[in-house]
Amino acid sequence: MHLSKLVLNPRRRDVWRDLRSPYDLHRTLAHAFPTEPGINYRAQHGVLFRLEPMTTPNAMPTVLVQSASPPEWSCLPEGYCLQQQSAPYDPTFAAGQSLVFRLVANPTKKQKINGREQGKRVALHDLPDPDAADPDTPTPARLWLTRKAEQHGFRVVYTLTDGFWLGEPNGDGARGKPQLPHYGVRYDGLLQVTNPDTLTKALTTGIGPAKAFGFGLLSVARPQ
Known part of the structure; x- marks a missing residue:
């Protein structure tokens, strides 16, 4: 790479x-x-x-x-x-290794209609879920990262988050359709490697959707 x-x-x-x-x-x-x-x-x-x-x-x-x-x-x-x-850029990893990381992602889930997932995605915001029974429950955006970490060969030790909207509505989209802003979350923190091969693939292919809009790039470095 x-x-x-x-x-x-x-x-x-x-x-x-x-x-x-x-x-x-x-x-x-x-x-x-x-x-x-x-x-x-x-x-x-x-x-x-x-x-x-x-x-x-x-x-x-x-x-x-x-x-x-x-x-x-x-x-x-x-x-x-x-x-x-x-x-x-050709990083190598070891199981149990700790790394600082940054990920700017578009945390979303497919909308459910009548119990079935549909093609449309909805943003998972970095705000407390008002329906959560426990007020200390992680935000939907943090829960999303926890799930993605399990799938991509690492465990999140801790993370700071910053939610934002990226882009402005305009008429320059494909076939004249308006471009809509994307909701993003910047995650900065510390991770622990659980599967080196899977983590290497995640670095290569990215994490989450909307990669053409500047999301999904995971960066890692050894702690200073």
């Missing part, structure tokens, strides 16, 4: 367009991964990306991109990036 860090130029109009619309950012990144017409570049090149949080007044817009193929960042619009860093 390859891991890239892009610092975007905040003086460019197309950068601000992409910051407002995750799908536009997705389309801009496609320039760095040449693909035959009609082929999904993200699926062919194993691309996952996310916009990093801008936590200080002087923070620059930064995008983290992971890909199976080496990117060609010179194919992005001239002046779009202020800095580009890319390096091979």
